[in-house]
Amino acid sequence: MKYYLVGIKGTGMSALAKLLKDQGNEVVGSDVIEHYFTEDSLIEKGITIKNFDENNIDSDYFYIIGNAFNDENIEVKTIKINQYQYMYYHDFIGKMLNKKTIACCGTHGKTTTTYFGSIIGRCANRIGKAEIEVDGVKYQLEKNDGNNHLHGGNKGFNRVVWNSEIKNDKDGEYLSLSYLSRDGEENYPGNLEVIVEYKLTDENELVINYYGKSDKDTVLNLTNHSYFNLSGHSSGDILNHRVKINSKKITVSNSESIPTGEIRNILGTPMDFTTLKYVGLDIEKEYDQLINGNGYDHNWIIDDYTGELKKAAEVVDDKSGRVLEVFTTKPGIQFYTGNFLNEDEIGKGGVRYKKRQGLCLETQYFPDSVHHSGFSNIVLEAGQEYRHTTVYKMSIIDK
Numbered sequence: 001m002k003y004y005l006v007g008i009k010g011t012g013m014s015a016l017a018k019l020l021k022d023q024g025n026e027v028v029g030s031d032v033i034e035h036y037f038t039e040d041s042l043i044e045k046g047i048t049i050k051n052f053d054e055n056n057i058d059s060d061y062f063y064i065i066g067n068a069f070n071d072e073n074i075e076v077k078t079i080k081i082n083q084y085q086y087m088y089y090h091d092f093i094g095k096m097l098n099k100k101t102i103a104c105c106g107t108h109g110k111t112t113t114t115y116f117g118s119i120i121g122r123c124a125n126r127i128g129k130a131e132i133e134v135d136g137v138k139y140q141l142e143k144n145d146g147n148n149h150l151h152g153g154n155k156g157f158n159r160v161v162w163n164s165e166i167k168n169d170k171d172g173e174y175l176s177l178s179y180l181s182r183d184g185e186e187n188y189p190g191n192l193e194v195i196v197e198y199k200l201t202d203e204n205e206l207v208i209n210y211y212g213k214s215d216k217d218t219v220l221n222l223t224n225h226s227y228f229n230l231s232g233h234s235s236g237d238i239l240n241h242r243v244k245i246n247s248k249k250i251t252v253s254n255s256e257s258i259p260t261g262e263i264r265n266i267l268g269t270p271m272d273f274t275t276l277k278y279v280g281l282d283i284e285k286e287y288d289q290l291i292n293g294n295g296y297d298h299n300w301i302i303d304d305y306t307g308e309l310k311k312a313a314e315v316v317d318d319k320s321g322r323v324l325e326v327f328t329t330k331p332g333i334q335f336y337t338g339n340f341l342n343e344d345e346i347g348k349g350g351v352r353y354k355k356r357q358g359l360c361l362e363t364q365y366f367p368d369s370v371h372h373s374g375f376s377n378i379v380l381e382a383g384q385e386y387r388h389t390t391v392y393k394m395s396i397i398d399k
Helices: 013-022 086-097 288-293
Strands: 002-007 026-037 044-049 061-065 073-076 079-082 100-104 131-134 137-140 163-169 172-181 192-200 205-214 242-245 249-253 259-265 297-301 310-317 322-328 332-336 360-364 386-396
Touching (some): 242 332, 310 332, 310 360, 322 360
Parallel strands (some): 002 061, 061 100
Antiparallel strands (some): 172 192, 192 205, 310 322, 332 360
């Protein structure tokens, strides 16, 4: 296959070119995107692709590399498009060149590689080598995390438009989001209907209900990727938060964060959160899992799992007095300490989130379950209903 690469300097074009060549592809050319910034921010005021002639590019795919372009005016050569959002930007270039385009690397869009607050699917977490097998058929998924598949691919559920509706039940109004993921989307099998409900209760709970049904056997593992900082989003890191996880075991991961298949008892190790412990106490310890994950970014196996809703984790912030409890019907929970937040993301009030300024507690089936017979089964059979619940409950410290 032939590729033409376009990107900002320093975003890895040379490495990508080598990877493509190593995979037997031909890189027929490359070009540089120049972008411009205001004095007080890094929001692009426009971009220009230099020195290429679309009539002389002989390639099958056109790679767009680098940050997002979501300013009101985006310039590609001499063409301007008003209010043209990033997720469609690379599609536009493809149409201009009559090429298929692939967007990669970081973005400043509404949902990005940090997945702030996103619904994650079809399959949360990682799939080794981006390969699955369903009913004896092998499917090659998108490799969007090195050699692996992460959070549903380049067009995961965090990048699609959901239908929204306000509904009522005995407890009052709630938000219902629905989406039809077509057969072959991100190369997953089956037309999959998904509904996600968000409910607020008088007990200070956010209840998230997940439902799914497919017309073919497929893979489904939904989660929520919200970040929490109980001291406030602009208060600094979460290392002084205390965390408890109702788990004595983890699925061990390699340096690519892919499970090895080993289930490890972690009592007495830096991974032990069976009692409330400060996040920062052991996070820099010389321990293989902390080295592999650049901190905590692992799947804890919830103790005494039955499939019923039960408490999985608790977070306490002594500074604010706030407490977060997490309940789930899933068998695992990914505790992630924002190890790769890097100030590229602009949040509320223009705040740029730095490393470890938020933590995630993602309820889930185990990562890479399709490749480990002893892990949880994530195959959803045709016509079978997928139904799970996660609850985030807020309170204050009892005095």
